[in-house]
Amino acid sequence: MGIAMRDERLFQSRxxxxxxxxxxxxxxxxxxxxxxxxxxxxxxxxxDVLEHYRTQRPDLILLDLDMPHLDGxxxxxxxxxxxxxxxxxxxxxxxxxxRDHLLKALTAGARDFVSKPxxxxxxxxxxxxxxxxxxxxxxxxxxxxxxGDLVKIRTEALYQTRLQVVHxxxxxxxxxxxxxxxxxxRMSKYSALLARCVGWNASDCELxxxxxxxxxxxxxxxxxxxxxxxxxxxxxxxxIMQTHVTIGxxxxxxxxxxxxxxxxxxxxxxxxxxxxxxxxxxxxxxAIPQAARIAAVADVFDALTSERPYKKAxxxxxxxxxxxxxxxxxFDPEVVLQFMAHQDEIxxxxxxxxxxxxxQEHTK
Numbered sequence: 001m002g003i004a005m006r007d008e009r010l011f012q013s014r015x016x017x018x019x020x021x022x023x024x025x026x027x028x029x030x031x032x033x034x035x036x037x038x039x040x041x042x043x044x045x046x047x048d049v050l051e052h053y054r055t056q057r058p059d060l061i062l063l064d065l066d067m068p069h070l071d072g073x074x075x076x077x078x079x080x081x082x083x084x085x086x087x088x089x090x091x092x093x094x095x096x097x098x099r100d101h102l103l104k105a106l107t108a109g110a111r112d113f114v115s116k117p118x119x120x121x122x123x124x125x126x127x128x129x130x131x132x133x134x135x136x137x138x139x140x141x142x143x144x145x146x147x148g149d150l151v152k153i154r155t156e157a158l159y160q161t162r163l164q165v166v167h168x169x170x171x172x173x174x175x176x177x178x179x180x181x182x183x184x185x186r187m188s189k190y191s192a193l194l195a196r197c198v199g200w201n202a203s204d205c206e207l208x209x210x211x212x213x214x215x216x217x218x219x220x221x222x223x224x225x226x227x228x229x230x231x232x233x234x235x236x237x238x239x240i241m242q243t244h245v246t247i248g249x250x251x252x253x254x255x256x257x258x259x260x261x262x263x264x265x266x267x268x269x270x271x272x273x274x275x276x277x278x279x280x281x282x283x284x285x286x287a288i289p290q291a292a293r294i295a296a297v298a299d300v301f302d303a304l305t306s307e308r309p310y311k312k313a314x315x316x317x318x319x320x321x322x323x324x325x326x327x328x329x330x331f332d333p334e335v336v337l338q339f340m341a342h343q344d345e346i347x348x349x350x351x352x353x354x355x356x357x358x359x360q361e362h363t364k
Contacts, residue, residue, distance in 0.1 A: 009135060010128060010131045010132060010135065011036045011037055011038060012038065012039060013037070013039065013059040013060060013131045013134075013135075014039040014040075014041065014056055014057070014058045014059050014060075015032060015037060015039065015040050015041070015058060015059065015060045015061070015062065015127070016041050016043055016049070016052065016053075016056075016058045016060070016061040016062065016063075017029060017032075017040060017041065017042050017043065017062045018043045018046060018049055018061065018062065018063045018064060018067075018072075018075065019043075019044070019062075019063075019064040019067070019093070020044055020045070020046065020064065020067040020068060021064075022044065024064065024093075024116075025042045025044060026042075028062060028093070028123075029042055031120060031123070031124070032124075032127070035124060041056060041058070045069065046067045046068075046069055046070040046071070046072075046074075046075050047069050047070055049061075049070075049075050049078070049079075050078055050079075050082075053079070053082075058088050059088050059131060059134050059135075060088050060089055060090075060091065060127060060130055060131055060134065061079075061088055061089070061090045061091070062090075062091050062093050062127075063075060063076070063090050063091065063092055063093065063110070064092075064093055064094060065092060065094040065096055065101065065105065066094065066095070066096065072092060072094070072105065073104065073105070073108050076090060076105070076108040076109045076110060077108065077109075079109065080108070080109045085141060086137065086138060086141055087109075088134060089111035089112070089130040089133070089134055090109065090110045090111055090112075091110065091111065091112045091113070091114060091126060091127070091130065092105045092110045092112070092113045092114065093114050093116060093118065093123075094113070094114075094115065094116060095115070095116045096115075097113075097115030097116075101113075111130060112126055112130060114126060182353050182354070182355055183302055183303075183306060184212075184213040184215075185213075185353045186302050186349060186350060186353045187212060187213070187215070187295070187298045187299050187302045188208075188209050188210070188212040188213045188298075189209065189349045189353070190297075190298035190301065190302065190346060190349060191208050191209070191212040191294050191295050191298040192205045192206070192208045192209035192212075193342065193345055193346065193349065194294045194297060194298060194335055194338055194339060194342075195208040195291075195294055197338035197341070197342055198290070198294070198334060198335060198338055207258055207259055207262050208262065208291060208294065208295075210259055211259055211260075211262035211263040211266055211291070212263075212266055212291075212295050212298070214248070214252065214263040214266070214267055215248070215263075215266045215267055215270050215295055215299060216244060216248065216267075217247075217248040217251055217252065217263075217267055218243070218244035218245055218246065218247030218248025218249070218250075218251065218267060219244045219247075219248075220247070220251075221243070221244065221247040222240065222241060222243070222244050222247075223240070226240055226241055227241070242271070242279050242280065243280075245267060245268055245269075245270070245271055245279065245280050246268065246280055248267035248268065249264055249267050249268035251267075252264040252267055262291050265289040265291050265292055266289075266291050266292050266295045268280070268292070269281075269283065269288050269289050269292030270292045270295045270296050270299055271296070272284075272288045272292060272293075272296070273296075273329065273330045273331075274288070274293070274328060274329060274330060274331055274332055274333070275328070275329045275330070277329075278330075288332075290332075293331070293332040293335055294332075294335050296330070296331060296332075296335075297323060297331050297332070297335045297336060297339050300322075300323065300330075300331075301319055301320075301323055301339070301346075302350075304318075304319035304322060305319045305350070306355070307355075316347070316350075320340070320343070323336055323339060323340075324336060324340060
């Protein structure tokens with residue numbers, strides 16, 4: 001018929017023909033069929049367009065304007081409301097060829113306007129060009145979606161790699177302190193729970209879960225003679241031991257991610273005290289980052305209830321009492337309040353991650 005198609009795929013495009021006049025439906029159907037289009041859907045009732053759209057997803061719609069029930073403008077409004085990123089082009093076929101109808105249709109979302117009676121070759125060329133453009137649009141959309149998915153996959157892989165490094169660093173510090181690594185598991189889970197209880201959102205609680213294991217990373221820089229000393233530190237040793245917070249902060253300070261920024265804040269400030277008597281900077285109250293205030297309660301509770309080379313584990317009841325008695329002096333009162341209010345969840349975490357030698361014990 002003299003209409004050259006640049007891509008055989010266009011013949012497989014799904015085309016809706018919407019017109020309340022059976023004669024018009026048959027005419028357009030025969031015209032398109034004669035040049036090779038095979039996936040044509042004739043719709044005589046405009047109220048059925050959306051139902052067909054949801055099940056068949058057309059690549060092009062040929063739409064009459066003057067129809068009962070829903071006119072062409074109303075159908076265009078329904079299609080636009082779908083907010084479909086791959087909404088197919090709509091060509092208006094109408095006996096109303098005046099400028100007002102043309103502009104109104106284009107404003108409503110139509111891509112083209114052909115007046116009835118139409119020129120056969122002109123219509124076929126307009127159909128071909130719009131289908132060609134729609135295929136190009138679809139290819140770009142698919143490429144963009146695939147690229148977005150790939151970026152998400154690689155971003156997640158990078159994030160997981162960072163987490164592995166973070167957890168490895170946290171465990172390295174604990175192993176130097178004769179820990180099994182379960183301390184940081186319990187402590188990080190306590191911290192995430194308390195963060196949620198004080199109102200943090202899920203994303204920030206996840207950051208807390210993964211940042212808090214690095215709270216003692218600075219112990220890597222403390223000499224073994226001090227770090228592993230079974231007895232009490234002398235003043236000079238205690239001064240050196242305190243430097244683990246600044247060492248840890250120095251290790252983490254170059255991080256530009258939210259995770260490493262939170263880890264830095266916790267590492268530097270988790271030994272600050274609510275009343276300003278902590279170290280390294282003597283911060284008080286809300287001047288201490290909230291992440292560090294939360295981690296402080298979690299860390300002290302787990303340290304008290306865990307055995308160390310220089311001490312036996314405290315009974316859980318004594319550790320709870322210590323936390324409560326030091327509310328407003330060592331610890332943030334709001335965090336302590338949540339800690340005491342969620343003891344069932346705290347104990348569930350503890351009992352799920354007991355040290356191997358204590359795993360069979362029942363903790364009261």
